[in-house]
Amino acid sequence: MKYYLCKYIPPRTDFLATMTVDEKDWMAQHGAYLDWLLGTGKIIAHGPVMDPAGGYGVSLYQIADDEEIETLTSSDPIVQNGAGHYEHHPMLHLKHRG
Template sequence: MKYYLCKYIPPRADFLATMSADEQQWMKQHGAFLDALLNEGKVVAHGPVMDPAGGYGVSLYQIADDQDIQAITSEDPIVKNGAGHYEHHPMLHLKARG
């Protein structure tokens, strides 16, 4: 297994407060995308970070060795629609409750 901390970087610092109607729809699709990966066991946890310098999203992934994290996150609807991108940070291991 491989483990990653993935950081969703929105297109602007005030993104959460200034989303257009399209961006709001893509953000809902983004949440559903991550929830589906959570149900599949590929995502361990995900959620928004309310940083005063600008919010962003964090997700923790646990994926098979033959899977590509960039290929997975590139399918996120918010990224596919050009509203931000991901940073991928490999982790040595991941321990979680439950």
């Protein structure tokens, strides 16, 4: 298994407060996509971080050795629509409550 902390970086620091109608729709799709990955076990946890300097999203991934994290994050509807990008941070392991 491979483990990652992935940080979703929105297109602007005030993104949550200034989303357009399209961006709100893409964010709903983004949430559904992450929930689907959570249901498959590829994501262990995800959610928004309310940083005063600018919010962002965090996801903890646990994926098979033959999977590529970039494939999963580039398939996120918010990224496919050009509204932000991900940083990928490999982890040595990930312990969690089952």
